[in-house]
Amino acid sequence: MLAVRGLTKRFGATLAVDGVDLDVAAGESVGLVGPNGAGKTTVFNCVFGQVRPDAGTVELDGHDIGGLATWRRARLGIGRTYQRLEVFPELTVRDHLVVALRVHHRGARLWRDLLGLGAPTREELAEADSVLDAVGLSDRADVPVAALGLGACRLVELARAVVAKPRLLLADEPSSGLDEHETGELARLLRSLQLARGMGMLLVEHDLAMVEAVVDRVVVMDLGRVVSSGSFHEVMSARAVRRAYLGAP
């Protein structure tokens, strides 16, 4: 489904990503791991259109999406969560999901708003509530997100990303700022959502226990290059990975 070929990105004198190839099949969960500065987030940003690569291609279902803006890629079926929260503080939890649904289903019609027809429909509310139920936020659906804690905000981001049924979910360090228990819960939730919705997932994560619990396959990067890929246990025993993480020969 997602095919990245020869992705290269340079920031000044720093070669952040150097000819990376990466694939995610439909319904497959892939972990992208590596030490700090490996280039994982830059790959992520290039896939999602927030950074323009210097070379290489990004294809979704065989179509080159390299020249599209971020919002167009999202409409093609790519969802994303962020390492640093990107929620809408003044909207309620439910409104986050309604906005995402509106984007994909009906779009904004000014005349409908001016006629008072802009309120969420019954179907939209039902769809939003089913996702909120799945992530455990039903009881806080009408609370403005500004009043929620970090863990709940991460769930809001996840619910917002999956409510429109994306084909590919990009999850950027979802455990950032969460404790061990919360991370475990989030890992279980991520995996169950990914399997239930049959979506592909690319997970950038430092918490290797979470990676092990969530992904089918792992790609390891170091200094902008892919140094290993395979099952979790295969890559963790690879010499190149040990060198990248531990500096061991």
Next chain:
Amino acid sequence: MEQLLGFAVPGVPYGCAYAVFAVGLVLTYQTTGVFNVGYGAQAYVSAFIFAWLVDDHAWPTWAAFVCAVVIVGPGLGLALDRFLFRRIPSSNTTAKIVTGLSLLVGIPALLPVVFGNQNLVGAPSIVFNPDTVYFHLGADVPVNGIYLSAVLLTVVMLVVLVLLLRTTRLGLEMRAAVESPRLLELEGVNARRVTATAWAVCGLMAGLAGVLLAPTEVTVQAQDYVTLMVAAIAAAAIAALRSMPVAAVVAVLIGVLSLTAQGYLPTSSFWYSAALPAFPFLVLVGALLFVPGLRHLDEATDPLSSVDPPPPPPVAGVRGREVDRLVRTVFFALLFAAVVSMLTWMPPTWETVLNQGMAYSVVFLSVTLLTGTAGQLSLAQATLAGIAAFTAGQLANHLGLDFLVGGAVGAVAASVVAGVLALASLRLRGLGLALMTLAAALLFDVAIFPAQAVSGGTGGITLEPRWLPLDLFAPNGHAYFLVVLLVLVLCAGGVALVQRGTVGRFLAAMRGSELGAAGIGVNLPWQRVLAFALSGALAGVGGALLAIQQTVIAPGEFNYQLSLAFVVIVVTTGVGTVEGAIQAGIGLVVVQQLMQYAPQRLQGLTFVLFALGALAYAAHPEGVVELEKRRWTERAERVLARRHRAPATPAVTGRP
């Protein structure tokens, strides 16, 4: 060559004046992270006090200098840090700009209240005698004390500040404090002390600039300092707010090129009357469009900024059902009483005042939609109002078109201009966008509105009764009241519906997080253009209504200073709600009218009051009036809960 020098040399003091301010802007941004649009007002305070002490109290020049520059300048800087800017999170660009605007609007209005109206003439020069010609360039280009003072000041200031920032430990700490005060504290440095020192240094420089520039003008007036800021902003923008030497060189070039072109261009040409005054603003527009560094000014760089608490949730729409019913009942009762009063016993003076307030409310709704809903800051709303008013005036004058119909056409024109402005600024955010709109407003002020074909010249367009079928011009008549009330209800209702609808949700998402909104597929460029276009239309409708009420459409009625004041006023009452805009419009004219009964000295207090309200924006982005409403709502809910002997459910959840 002699002629060229003769034209260019007089531009040097102007260029140096721009340079002093441009360097100050860059210094403030580099050391505090704030693009302080109130810098000109700071300089004006020191200049005012300096001239006041010398002129009115016969202080020796050196003593007045010490007081105005060494004491007041840094003192004001420290006060700004302690009471205002320290409270604003590093990533909240809008709050920083609004706070700077409040200073720019409030300080010049406050000084006459404190010191009385002063006509301070001829502030002394503290370096060279302005009347002495020290030498000649070439054969006959005299160089007097003003030129020498300007050049000396600029060079010395530049060298000292560059050395301070680049070679001293304090300079390094200041730059680090801008990046992340919290990380700096982890290194064992008192970041608050460093930031306070930076503000004191910036205040000292502002004071020095103000006092040294005072002798170049006949009288010490706030307007001169505000005008200087525009060219300075252009120079600072070219330098991407990073390089003080580049800012200084560009500023001097702007001054020299302006005066040189002024010398060569025929005074009757378009280039002389329109293009030349617009030169600094064109430079600013060019910088905003083509200097890449300006596009990334608002990217929060503090790695620890995520530990900032989120803003408080909005109070609107979360009050209990009983209180909501009570509020609605009281609102409609008051509305009914107001309409009946306007149609029966209201004195003509107050009817006129309230009509004007409603027209302002329509203009202010444009700020509500654009800033409160979409999170975009425009400093050109008065300009958009003026575009509609002049369009309607010219259509009536030349085609005999009904002024109300012309007003609608004008609103469309304002909407198109706003949309084009948004399209041109798609790559800009926050501060860059605000500056782009300011540049547009200034371009219209100096190059378009004064044109005979647009405004009929400086006297403006006088509206004629035959342009309106209704008896809208009749003094004390109610026709205008009914029209403006109808338009206000339609516009307020429209904005409220948009806020509650899909477009409003998309705009709220864009305001909350552009990255997050784009990430779910919201078409941000279109939403921004739409928000600007709708806002332009609202401002245009309000502008046409104001024009009818004022009966004369003059260029000065829609200048950029009014745009700045509009933002400050609406932010004070509540930028996020429709009620906030209406309260702002009515509040503005009522306070202004009440001030008519106050002593002469207090007449300027209106804008000071609103500026004080806007200063609270950082702590209470919902506006002080909205804040009070929330407190009263909470009290009412507690009382009702006690009466029902049930546990009180708080209306609003506080910070987590």
